Amino acid sequence: MEEPLCLVRNGPDGVLRADPAALEVLSGIGQPVVVVAIAGRYRTGKSFLMNRLAQRRSGFPLGHAVQAHTKGIWMWCLPHPRRADTTLVLLDTEGLGDPDKGDSNNDAWIFTLALLLSSTLVYNSSGTIDQQALETLGVVTALTERVRVRAGDSGDTAAADFVRFFPGFVWAVRDFVLELAVNGRLVNEDEYLEHVLRLRPGSSRVVQEQNELRRCLRDFFPNRKCFVLPPPAEPEAMTRLEELDEGQLRPRFLQQADAFCRHIWDTAPVKALPGRVAVTGSMLASLAEKYVEAIGSSGVLCLESAVTALATAENTAAVAAAVAEYRQRMEQELKLPTASQEELGEAHQRCERRALALFMARVFADKEQRYQLQLMSELEAAKEEFCRRNEAASEERSLAVLQELWRDVEQRLDRGEYAVPGGSRRFQEHLKELRENYHRRPGLGVKAAAVLEKFLQGHEVLVRALCAADQQLSELEKERVASEAAAAAAAEAMRAMEARQEEQRRSLEEHKRQLEEQLCRQQGVMLEEQERVIEHKMREKEALQQEGFEHEAEALGEQIRRLQEEKEEMKKPSWRQRALDGLGTAAKVVLSGLAQAALWKFQKMLWP
Template sequence: MKEPLCLVRNGPDGALSPDPAALEVLRGIGQPVVVVAIAGPYRTGKSFLMNQLARQRTGFALGPTVQAQTKGIWMWCLPHPQRPDTTLVLLDTEGLGDPNKGDSRNDAWIFTLALLLSSTLVYNSASTIDQKALENLGLVTALTERVKVRAGDSRDAAAADFVRFFPGFVWAVRDFVLQLSVDEEPLTADEYLERVLRLQPGSSRAVQEQNELRRCLRDFFPERKCFLLPPPAEPEAMTRLEELGEGQLRPGFLRQADAFCRHIWDQAPVKALPGGPAVTGSMLASLAEKYVAAIGSSGVLCLESAVTALATAENAAAVAAAVAEYRRRMERELKLPTASQEALGDVHQRCERGAIALFMARAFADTERRYQGRLMSELEAAKEEFCRRNEAASAQRCRAVLGELWQDMERRLDRGHYAAPGGSRRFQEHLGELMEEYGRRPGKGVKAAAVLEEFLREREVLARALCAADQRLSEREQERVAGEAVAAAAAAAVAEAAEAAEARLEEQRRSFEEHRRQLEERLWHEQRALLEEQERVIEHKLQEQRALLQDGFQREAEALREQIKKLREEKEEIKKPSWRQRALDGLRLAADIFLPGLVRVVVSGALRLARRVV
C-alpha cells in the first residue's frame, strides 16, 4: 500500500462499519501478519509515531491544530522490514477523549477493536504516567462488560482468559522531560511503568477503583514494555513535523524512536488465535468484519463465537484449497493411461500427502473433524474422477491397438479366406496371434482385459458362424472353439476388475492412514503449544501472586491461587493421552461417514462384473 486506507469507519452517529476497499486489500494478503495498533488520547502524536514505524515521513495524517485528524481506524499494510514473507499491518486509531465527540462508548469500541485486532498494542500518552494518564486508560476496566471469551462467562472467568487473546502491550510516553529516578536511584523505563502499576494500599472507594485499573493492566497484559520519548523538535516546529528532515529532529528523540521501532520490528509477534495457526491478512479481514458486526448487533463481543465463525470459513477454504492443490499436482504428474491401478495409486498418494499437509497448515478448531472428513470425501471423489479418466484413456488406447491388429484379419475376411474348408481353425489361429500381439503391446493400461473381452464378444457371432460352416468340426468342437477365447478373456477381465477394486480399497486404507498420521503429528504440535501457553499463563499468575504477597495484598493473592489451581488442573487434562485420542476417534468417525459409501461402490462394481461373466 502506498498510503493508508480507512479500515473501520466511524459514522456521524457513532456507528462503526468496515470499509470494503480496505477489506479487499487484506483479503489479498495470504501471508502471516504482524498487527501493531496504536491508541491513546487525541492530539498526542500517534500518527507521527506510526509513520516512524512505516519508515516514512508522511502517511498517516498529522495536523497542526487541536482538531483531531484520524477518524475510525486507519490501516497501512507494508512488507515487514525484518521478516520475509510477513506483512506488517499498522492500525492508527481515532484519539480518545475528543471533546467534540462526546460519546465515551464510541471511544471504548474503537479502543476494543484496536486491542482485539492487534498482536501488539501501543498506548500513546503525553508527558508522564500519572493518575490522569491511568484514568485515560479506564476503558480497560470495562472490557469485561463489552467482551466475553465464551458466551455465558462470568466477569471473573472472562478476565482470567483474556490473557490468551490479548496482545503485547507497549506504553509510549511522549514529550517526556522528567528525570527518571526515585529517591536519587535511577530507573529504567520498564521499572518506571511497573512502579506505576503497583497496587496501592487502602480500602477507600477511590483506591479500590484505581487498583482495579492497575490489576486489569497487570492481568490482561503480562508482556509489558515502556518507552519514554522526549519532544521531537523545538516547540515552534511541532506543528510542521511532516516537513522536518531527520537532521531537524532532536537526537534524544531519534534515539528513543529508533529503540521503539526496533523493538516493534524485532519483538512484535505474528497475530495468532488460541489453538489456531498464524493469522493471515484474509483472516484479519474476517475478524474485523465479525467484530464490527457483533458490536452493531448486540453490543457484546464473544471472542469464541467470532473465532468459531472464522474457523468455519477458513476450514471450508482450506478444504477447497487442498482439493485444488491435489488436482493441480495430479494433472502435472499423472501420465494417462497408467500401467496399473497401483501406479495411479502411487501418484495419488504423493499428491494427496501434499494436499493434506496444506489443509493441516491452514485449518483450525476442527474439533469434530468434520472438515477433515469432507476433505477425505472430496479427495476420494477427485481421485475417482482421475480413475475414470485413466480407464477411458486405457480403453481408447486398447481399442486403437485392437483396431490396428484386426485390419489384416478383416482383409482376409473380405477375400473369403476363412470361408474355405478349415477356415474356422485358421480364423482361431489368427485370432490367437492377434491376442498374443495385443498382449505384447505396451501402454494399454488398466482396461486391457475388459476391452479385449468386449472386442471378442463383438466378434463372437462371426466366430460361431465360421465354426458352423466348417464341416470338418463336430458340433461339440464348434461350441468349444467358438467360446474358448471369449471365456478366457472374460476370466481375465474379472481378475483385472477384482485387482483394480482391491487396489482402490488399499488406496482408501492408505489415505486414511495418511490423514491419521498427519493429524497425529498436528495434535502433538498443538498439545505442546497448548501446554506451553498454559505454562506461560500459570507463570504470569504466579509472578502476579508473588508481587501481591510482597506488597501485602493477601486477599487478592488468594483469589489468584484459585485461578492457578484451576489452570494447573486444565494443564493436566491437556497432558493426558485421551486429549489426542478424542481427536483421532473423531477422524475415525469421519472416515466411517465419508469413506464406506465409496468402498461399496468399488466393491459392488466388481461384483456386478463377476455376476455378468458367470
C-alpha cells in the same frame, strides 16, 4: 499501500462501520501480518510515531490544531522492514477523550477494536504516567462488560482468559522531561512503569477503583514495555514536524524514537489466534468485519464465535486449495492411460500426501475433523474421476489397437479363407495371434482385458458360427475359447477393485498419521501456552503478596489451581486417541458409499 486507508469509520451517529475498500486490501494479503495499533488521548502525537514506524515523514495525518484529526481506525499495510514474507499493518486510532465527541462508549469500542486486532498495542500519553493518564485507560476495566472469550462466560471468567487473546503492551510516554527516579533511586523505563502499576494501600472506593485498573493492566498484559521520549523539537517547530529534517529533531528524541521503532520491528510478533495460528491479511479482514458486526448487533464481542466463523471460511478455503493442489499434481504426474491401477494409486498417494500436508498447515479449530473428512471425501472423489478418465483413455487406446489388428482378420474373411475345411482352426490361430499382438502393444492401460472381452463378444456370432462349422474343435475347446477373454477381464476387474480398496486403506492411514502429528504439535503448543499463563499468574500472585494484598492473591491462587488442573488434562493422550478413532469411524462412513459403488460396478462386470 502508498498511503493509509480508513479501516473502521466512525460515523456522526457514533456507529462503527468497516470500510469495504480497506477490507479488500487486507483480503488480498496472504502473508502473516504483524499488527501494531496505537491508542491514547487525542492530540498526543500518535500519528507522528506511527509514521516513524512506517519509515515515512508523512502518511498518517498529524494535524496541528487542538481539534482531533484522526477519526475511526486508519490502516497502513507495508512490507515488514525486518522479516521476509511478512506484512506490517499499522493501525492509528481516534484519540480518546475528545471533548467534541462526548461519547465514552464510542471511545471504548475504538480502543477494544484496536486491542483485539493488534499483536502489539502501543498506548501513547504525554508528560508522565500520572493518575490522569491511567484514568484515560479506564476503558480497560470495562472490557469484561464488552468482551467474552466464550458465549455464556461471566465477566470474571472472561477476564481470567483474556491473557490468551490480548497483545503485547508498550507504553510510550511523550514529551517526558523529568528524571527517571523512584524514591531517590534511578530506575529504567520498565521499572518506572512497574512502579506506577503497583497497587495502592487503602479501602476507599476511589482507591479500589484505581487498583482495579492497575490489576487489569497487570493481569491482561503480561508482556509490558515502556519508552519515554523527550519533546522532538523546540515548541515553535512542533506544528510543522512533517517538514523538519532529521537534523532539526532533538538527538535524545531521535535516540529514543529509534529504540522504540527497533523494539517494535524486532519483537512485535505476528498476530496469532490461540494455538499459535498465524493470522494473514485476509483473516484479519474477516476478524475486523465480524468484530464490527458484533458491536453493531449485540454490543458484546464473543471471541470464540468470531474465531469459529473465521475458521469456517478459512478451513473451507483450505479444503479447496488442497483439492486444487492434488488435481494439479495429478495432471502433472499422470500420463493416461496408466499401465495398471497400482501405478495410478501410487501417484494418488504422493499427491494426496502433499495436498493433505498443505491442508494441515492451514486448518485450525477443526472440531471433530469435519473439514478433514470433507477433504478426504473430495480427494477420493477426485481420485475416482482420474480413475474414470484413466479407464476411458484405456478403452479408447485398446479399441483403436483392436480395430487396427482386426483389419487383417476382416480381409481374410472377405477372401473366404475361413469358409473351407479347417478354416475355423485357422481362424482360432489368427485370433490367438491377434490377442498376443494386442497384449504386446504398449499403453493399453487398465481396461485392456475388458475391452478385448467386449470386442470378442461383439463378434461372438461369427466365432460360434465358425466353431460350429468345424467338427475338429472339441466341446471343451469351444467353451475355453468362449470364456478365456471373460475370465481375463474378470481377473483384471478384481485386481483393480482390490487395488482401490488398498488405496483407501493407505489414504486413511496417511490422514490419521498427519492428524496425529498435528495433534501432537497442538498439544505441545497448548501446554506451552498454559504454562505461560500459569507462570504469569504466579508472578502476579507473588507481587500481590509482596504488596500486602493477601485476599487478592488468594483469589488468583484459585485461578492458578484451575489452570494447573486443565494442564494435567491436556497432558493426557486420550483426547488425541478419541480424535483419531473418530476420524477412522467417520471415514468408513464417508468412503463406504464410494466403495459400494465400486463393488456394484465390479459385480456388474462379472455378472452382466
